[in-house]
Amino acid sequence: MFKIFPIKNGLENVLGFYCDGVNVGMREPDTAGDVAFIRSDEPCMVEALFTRNKFQAAPIKHFQRYPDGFETNFLLMNAKNANAMTGEQGIEDIDALFEKLGEKISLVNPIMSSTGVIGYRLNQEKIATAFDRFDYNSKNSDTTARAIMTTDSFKKELCFKIELEDGESFHIGAICKGAGMINPAMATMLCFVTTDADIPKEDMQALLLEATEESFNRISVDGDTSTNDTVMLLANKRSGAYHKEAFQEALNKILFELAMMILKDGEGANKLVAFEVTGAKNLQEAQTASRALSNSLLVKTALFGEDPNWGRIASTIGASGVACDDTTLTIHYDNLLIYSNEFRELDEEREEQAYKIMKQESFKVVCDLGLGSASYTSYGCDLSYEYVKINAEYRT
Amino acid sequence: MFKIFPIKNGLENVLGFYCDGVNVGMREPDTAGDVAFIRSDEPCMVEALFTRNKFQAAPIKHFQRYPDGFETNFLLMNAKNANAMTGEQGIEDIDALFEKLGEKISLVNPIMSSTGVIGYRLNQEKIATAFDRFDYNSKNSDTTARAIMTTDSFKKELCFKIELEDGESFHIGAICKGAGMINPAMATMLCFVTTDADIPKEDMQALLLEATEESFNRISVDGDTSTNDTVMLLANKRSGAYHKEAFQEALNKILFELAMMILKDGEGANKLVAFEVTGAKNLQEAQTASRALSNSLLVKTALFGEDPNWGRIASTIGASGVACDDTTLTIHYDNLLIYSNEFRELDEEREEQAYKIMKQESFKVVCDLGLGSASYTSYGCDLSYEYVKINAEYRT
Numbered sequence: 001m002f003k004i005f006p007i008k009n010g011l012e013n014v015l016g017f018y019c020d021g022v023n024v025g026m027r028e029p030d031t032a033g034d035v036a037f038i039r040s041d042e043p044c045m046v047e048a049l050f051t052r053n054k055f056q057a058a059p060i061k062h063f064q065r066y067p068d069g070f071e072t073n074f075l076l077m078n079a080k081n082a083n084a085m086t087g088e089q090g091i092e093d094i095d096a097l098f099e100k101l102g103e104k105i106s107l108v109n110p111i112m113s114s115t116g117v118i119g120y121r122l123n124q125e126k127i128a129t130a131f132d133r134f135d136y137n138s139k140n141s142d143t144t145a146r147a148i149m150t151t152d153s154f155k156k157e158l159c160f161k162i163e164l165e166d167g168e169s170f171h172i173g174a175i176c177k178g179a180g181m182i183n184p185a186m187a188t189m190l191c192f193v194t195t196d197a198d199i200p201k202e203d204m205q206a207l208l209l210e211a212t213e214e215s216f217n218r219i220s221v222d223g224d225t226s227t228n229d230t231v232m233l234l235a236n237k238r239s240g241a242y243h244k245e246a247f248q249e250a251l252n253k254i255l256f257e258l259a260m261m262i263l264k265d266g267e268g269a270n271k272l273v274a275f276e277v278t279g280a281k282n283l284q285e286a287q288t289a290s291r292a293l294s295n296s297l298l299v300k301t302a303l304f305g306e307d308p309n310w311g312r313i314a315s316t317i318g319a320s321g322v323a324c325d326d327t328t329l330t331i332h333y334d335n336l337l338i339y340s341n342e343f344r345e346l347d348e349e350r351e352e353q354a355y356k357i358m359k360q361e362s363f364k365v366v367c368d369l370g371l372g373s374a375s376y377t378s379y380g381c382d383l384s385y386e387y388v389k390i391n392a393e394y395r396t
Numbered sequence: 397m398f399k400i401f402p403i404k405n406g407l408e409n410v411l412g413f414y415c416d417g418v419n420v421g422m423r424e425p426d427t428a429g430d431v432a433f434i435r436s437d438e439p440c441m442v443e444a445l446f447t448r449n450k451f452q453a454a455p456i457k458h459f460q461r462y463p464d465g466f467e468t469n470f471l472l473m474n475a476k477n478a479n480a481m482t483g484e485q486g487i488e489d490i491d492a493l494f495e496k497l498g499e500k501i502s503l504v505n506p507i508m509s510s511t512g513v514i515g516y517r518l519n520q521e522k523i524a525t526a527f528d529r530f531d532y533n534s535k536n537s538d539t540t541a542r543a544i545m546t547t548d549s550f551k552k553e554l555c556f557k558i559e560l561e562d563g564e565s566f567h568i569g570a571i572c573k574g575a576g577m578i579n580p581a582m583a584t585m586l587c588f589v590t591t592d593a594d595i596p597k598e599d600m601q602a603l604l605l606e607a608t609e610e611s612f613n614r615i616s617v618d619g620d621t622s623t624n625d626t627v628m629l630l631a632n633k634r635s636g637a638y639h640k641e642a643f644q645e646a647l648n649k650i651l652f653e654l655a656m657m658i659l660k661d662g663e664g665a666n667k668l669v670a671f672e673v674t675g676a677k678n679l680q681e682a683q684t685a686s687r688a689l690s691n692s693l694l695v696k697t698a699l700f701g702e703d704p705n706w707g708r709i710a711s712t713i714g715a716s717g718v719a720c721d722d723t724t725l726t727i728h729y730d731n732l733l734i735y736s737n738e739f740r741e742l743d744e745e746r747e748e749q750a751y752k753i754m755k756q757e758s759f760k761v762v763c764d765l766g767l768g769s770a771s772y773t774s775y776g777c778d779l780s781y782e783y784v785k786i787n788a789e790y791r792t
Binding site: 052053054055056082084085086087089117118119120121226227297301304309310311312314315317318319321322323324326327339341344345346383384385388389 | 448449450451452478480481482483485513514515516517622623693697700705706707708710711713714715717718719720722723735737740741742779780781784785
């Protein structure tokens with residue numbers, strides 16, 4: 001009925017969108033840019049999900065001042081400064097920037113997104129120097145994806161082309177940043193998706209909600225949620241093609257893969273682990289137990305130590321408050337039985353196999369509570385010395 | 397009206413109680429013991445608070461099989477093995493041990509407490525060798541306190557003598573273990589308090605609840621709660637003296653000081669920080685925000701890095717879900733203003749002062765939400781490389 005296949009890089013193949021990133025000196029110049037844009041040659045639809053943190057950053061408040069259903073033709077992004085906890089001044093600073101930018105290019109409801117340190121005003125002068133240097137007709141997804149990185153060790157971008165039965169096709173491209181402050185309440189990250197699909201306006205929100213729930217809402221690096229988290233979908237209808245089911249599947253796929261990239265890039269992380277809780281009394285309890293596992297410091301350090309210490313898994317489930325029973329509980333690492341009522345102690349052979357599984361770059365921890373039929377999977381990573389180092393030294 | 401003063405060591409001055417610890421080879425012999433006891437020469441009252449973890453360890457289930465209000469004359473303790481997730485067998489193992497022990501000394505409703513690794517049966521033979529080696533008439537608080545240590549780097553014991561106006565006096569002694577898996581839902585620890593005060597049975601529970609709420613329920617090392625957490629009060633009335641207010645004050649003091657010792661010994665921790673949240677709409681919200689701070693990985697690593705990055709403090713409060721507003725919020729480190737609506741950016745002078753405060757071994761982070769009059773203080777520590785090392789390598 002339809003085919004979804006990955007094509008090159010990130011945003012460049014999506015019709016009608018342009019992007020570029022430059023370095024204005026907020027970040028050490030040889031690494032990457034620090035200011036970037038995505039623009040649509042005509043005003044496009046925009047749907048966004050923002051952080052649940054009560055202290056939403058200035059760019060989010062600025063966005064929310066536009067009337068529901070507004071269209072935009074310009075998204076400005078910067079790294080190194082979150083423009084958060086900057087009060088009314090932080091919002092005025094955005095307007096001032098757009099006033100200057102408006103002298104270079106025609107703007108319709110321009111929006112901004114920022115990431116970096118909290119509590120400092122944007123450096124207007126530095127950022128404004130980008131406006132003369134941007135190539136507004138560029139499709140440089142690479143410089144754009146690099147310019148929004150903070151502690152990321154690699155850029156994150158993806159593109160899918162979706163071919164429909166009738167020969168029509170559309171594209172979804174995305175860039176994303178995130179490595180720490182990742183919690184399953186959207187995770188601390190920015191993700192910008194562009195598409196030339198001809199999406200009806202009324203579909204936009206539901207499509208983005210489902211894809212986000214299946215991806216960014218299921219990953220944890222350190223259980224923290226930032227002031228700036230954003231997932232944004234920009235759609236300009238340019239291809240004239242659309243197929244709801246195909247679009248949803250492709251969007252789910254793209255956001256899920258980006259979420260896994262964030263985990264793999266988790267600050268100091270070496271392993272990607274899926275925590276699958278099954279047999280829970282209800283979905284809420286499955287989710288609670290699964291998220292407790294992906295957030296537990298003791299589980300995360302045991303993963304780093306490659307120690308098949310299933311007691312920490314059991315203890316974390318017990319501490320999470322969900323209904324559980326040690327006679328119905330079973331724990332598997334991939335397909336290896338680690339704990340059940342009958343096999344409470346790991347014999348040498350199974351322990352040896354468990355070590356092997358834990359040495360993999362990614363594996364599954366499956367906990368069946370044996371009390372019902374609800375299940376939930378979240379994704380986490382190990383916690384290494386490197387995490388502590390990165391976060392002890394971040395601001396300096 | 398009454399005087400409370402510290403006297404030597406832990407349990408040895410409390411009338412009618414005896415204790416000793418030996419090494420039976422579960423721990424490397426040169427460091428400390430691994431099996432210990434506390435006994436009362438006549439059956440004494442016992443009140444205990446246990447972990448909220450759903451997977452309560454076998455010794456806790458064994459305790460709960462006795463009828464309400466039972467008296468005991470013997471508490472057996474061991475380290476290195478939690479006897480948790482061991483099922484019915486774990487409880488039978490305790491009974492079997494007490495059958496052997498009963499051949500050496502008369503037992504009335506004996507109880508047990510264990511700490512260590514989850515998921516292995518107790519080594520009956522090794523533990524039973526202690527029964528021949530215990531000095532049942534010893535008052536060796538030192539060997540007893542050392543025998544319950546796990547990742548603790550120092551033993552924890554305290555004793556207070558309380559002198560009443562009429563010249564009468566009584567004692568409260570305590571030993572405690574804990575360094576990691578510490579969360580404000582009693583913390584992962586064992587604490588045993590003995591007293592010769594003539595407490596009416598009906599006062600026991602309220603006294604212990606209040607003292608625990610003000611101490612162990614307010615500390616966090618890593619946000620995890622174990623299967624074995626126990627705070628236990630053993631009272632034999634031997635002194636004939638009692639004064640409720642004096643007892644409560646002394647018990648609060650002793651448990652608070654032990655809780656602070658746990659934090660100072662927090663795995664790899666270098667700093668003790670009080671997180672005082674004031675001006676909250678209600679107590680629940682003050683507690684939620686305060687605990688979010690003491691549990692946050694990003695706050696803890698910033699403390700380790702001695703970085704006055706108040707953005708992480710603000711962001712954590714915002715993410716905790718409590719009502720808050722960046723125009724009414726103020727943040728102080730000790731008495732230094734770090735953030736307010738008027739002073740959103742740290743100038744160089746205040747930043748310099750903030751560095752100095754953060755270099756101290758202990759200091760206060762005070763967050764006034766400016767929305768009400770409720771307040772709550774919890775206590776936490778920094779997160780260092782050492783924490784990761786200890787917990788990656790724990791079981792081996």
